[in-house]
Amino acid sequence: MIRKVIPLFLFLHFFLLSAAPSFAEIVVIRAEGAVTPVMSEFISKSIDDAVRDKSELLLIELDTPGGLDTSMRSIVKKIIASDVPVAVFVSPSGARAASAGVFITLAAHVAAMSPGTNIGAAHPVNMGGKMDETVAEKAANDAAAYIKSLAEKRGRNADWAEKAVRESVSITESEALKLKVIDYVAKNTQELINIIDGKVTETAFGTVTIKTKGVPVRYSEPGLRHKILDLISNPNVAYMLMLFFEMTNPGSIFPGVFGAISLILAFYSFQTLPVNYAGLMLIILAIVLFILEIKITSFGILTIGGILSMLIGSLMLFDSPLPFYKLSMKVILPGVLLTTLFFVLTVKLAVTAYRRKPVTGIEELEGLEGEARSDVYHAGQVFIHGEIWQAWSEEPIPKGDKVIVESVEH
Incomplete structure (x- = not known):
C-alpha cells in the first residue's frame, strides 16, 4: 500500500508544479519627451524591478527628440547590463527616436518601430550653444565610435549608425527595417509582443529565448516622484x-x-x-x-x-x-x-x-466712531474702541447717539 501511495504523491507533486502559473510577465513602460536624469532614473528603476521580479521582457515605448548625453549613456549602460531582455518600440505613429533616442534604440535587445515613425539625426549638439570646431569634431568622433559599437553589439547596421551621427541622417520605419537598423515594424505594442515570441538574444545573464505567448502584460506608470521631477525639469x-x-x-x-x-x-x-x-x-x-x-x-x-x-x-x-x-x-x-x-x-x-501720518497710542482714535454713554455737553462719557473715554463737545449729544472723534487732546 505504501509503495502505491508514494508514486501517486510524486505524480501529484510534479503535476501541480507543472500546472502552477508562471510569475513571469511582460512589463511595458512609456518614455516620452527629452532624455533627462528623470527619464534615466525611471528607466533604470524599471529595469531593476524587471530583473528583481524575473520578468520575461521589459518593453519601452519611446518617443523622444533627444536630450542629455549623460542621461542617454546611463540608460544604455543599464540596458546592456540587464539580465532581462529590453525592447525599445518607437511608437505610436508620429513618434520619433532622434538624437539620444537613436543610441537607446540601437542598444536594446529588440528594436522596433510603428508605421509613421522615424529615427536618426544623432549628431551631438552642445546645449549651451555653439562648439568650436576642435571640440565639435572630438564630440562627433566619440559619439560615432559609441553608436557603432552599440550597433555592432546587436548585429545592426553600424555604417548607417555612424552616418546618423556624422551626417544627421534620418529614416522612416520601413527604411530602418530594410537597412537592418531595427528588427521589426509593428502596428502596436501587442502585435510586437506577438512577433518577438521565440526571439533569441544575448543579455548580461547569457543567451535568452524570449517567450511572450500567453505571458501576462503589465503597464507600469511613473510614480508621483518621477512625475513631479519631470514637471519641474x-x-x-x-x-x-x-x-x-x-x-x-x-x-x-x-x-x-x-x-x-x-x-x-x-x-x-x-x-x-x-x-x-x-x-x-x-x-x-x-x-x-x-x-x-x-x-x-x-x-x-x-x-x-x-x-x-x-x-x-x-x-x-x-x-x-x-x-x-x-x-x-x-x-x-x-x-x-x-x-x-x-x-x-x-x-x-x-x-x-x-x-500716511503716523498714529500711535490714543492718536489712532481720530476718525473712529463710538457711542455716547451719557449726555455730552461740554463734558461727558463716550464708548470708543472698547473703552470709555471722557469727551467734550460744543453741541449737546444725547445719551446713546453715535459720535465720531474729531481730535484727541492729551
Whole structure:
C-alpha cells in the first residue's frame, strides 16, 4: 500500500508544479519627451524591478527628440547590463527616436518601430550653444565610435549608425527595417509582443529565448516622484518657479517659505537645463532693482531698469539650439508683466504707507466712531474702541447717539 501511495504523491507533486502559473510577465513602460536624469532614473528603476521580479521582457515605448548625453549613456549602460531582455518600440505613429533616442534604440535587445515613425539625426549638439570646431569634431568622433559599437553589439547596421551621427541622417520605419537598423515594424505594442515570441538574444545573464505567448502584460506608470521631477525639469516651469520666489520672498513668513522652496526646486531644474548664467544674473539684478524701488523713490527709473533686465535675462536664460530646452515667449511675456505689476503695486502701497501720518497710542482714535454713554455737553462719557473715554463737545449729544472723534487732546 505504501509503495502505491508514494508514486501517486510524486505524480501529484510534479503535476501541480507543472500546472502552477508562471510569475513571469511582460512589463511595458512609456518614455516620452527629452532624455533627462528623470527619464534615466525611471528607466533604470524599471529595469531593476524587471530583473528583481524575473520578468520575461521589459518593453519601452519611446518617443523622444533627444536630450542629455549623460542621461542617454546611463540608460544604455543599464540596458546592456540587464539580465532581462529590453525592447525599445518607437511608437505610436508620429513618434520619433532622434538624437539620444537613436543610441537607446540601437542598444536594446529588440528594436522596433510603428508605421509613421522615424529615427536618426544623432549628431551631438552642445546645449549651451555653439562648439568650436576642435571640440565639435572630438564630440562627433566619440559619439560615432559609441553608436557603432552599440550597433555592432546587436548585429545592426553600424555604417548607417555612424552616418546618423556624422551626417544627421534620418529614416522612416520601413527604411530602418530594410537597412537592418531595427528588427521589426509593428502596428502596436501587442502585435510586437506577438512577433518577438521565440526571439533569441544575448543579455548580461547569457543567451535568452524570449517567450511572450500567453505571458501576462503589465503597464507600469511613473510614480508621483518621477512625475513631479519631470514637471519641474521643464524650462518653462523652472522659470515660473523662479518668478514665484521673486514675488513671494519680499513678503511675510509664509510666502517667503514657499518662495524659498520654489527657488530650491528651480535650482534642481537648472541642473538638467542649459542655463545661461548671464541671463540668470540679469534676472537677479531685476529682483534687486524692484526691491530697491520699494526702499528708494526713484520715480520709476529703477522699475524700468528692472523690467528691461528681467526681459533680457529671460530671453537669455536657457540658451540652447534644442527646441525642447528653449523658454517659450508665451511664458516670458506674462511672467515679466505679472512680476512688474506685482512690484509696481508693492511700491504704490509702500509709498502710500510712507506718506500716511503716523498714529500711535490714543492718536489712532481720530476718525473712529463710538457711542455716547451719557449726555455730552461740554463734558461727558463716550464708548470708543472698547473703552470709555471722557469727551467734550460744543453741541449737546444725547445719551446713546453715535459720535465720531474729531481730535484727541492729551
